[in-house]
Amino acid sequence: MLDVLERVARRWAVVPVDRARDALPTVHALLSDLVDPGSGPAPAGGTDLAVAQLRVLVHDAYANAPGSVLPDGLPGRLTAVLRALDGP
Numbered sequence: 778m779l780d781v782l783e784r785v786a787r788r789w790a791v792v793p794v795d796r797a798r799d800a801l802p803t804v805h806a807l808l809s810d811l812v813d814p815g816s817g818p819a820p821a822g823g824t825d826l827a828v829a830q831l832r833v834l835v836h837d838a839y840a841n842a843p844g845s846v847l848p849d850g851l852p853g854r855l856t857a858v859l860r861a862l863d864g865p
Contacts, residue, residue: 781855788862789828797824800861807854
């Protein structure tokens, strides 16, 4: 799963800003699902912060997963971010 996260980070670093901006809703939706409900809303950073925020929250989800059970669909959700970066 963390390999998919690194693929997202590498892809994010090389796509045009417009394409990254188009993928932000997909990233923000994933961030919202990963944030601890007691900590308030997920950060809604721009293209410059999105991957850093995603890394932190995915690593937190991985570290806090009971019995190493990750949140439902996390690998697929990260793959969806990759697809969003590839564009239509």
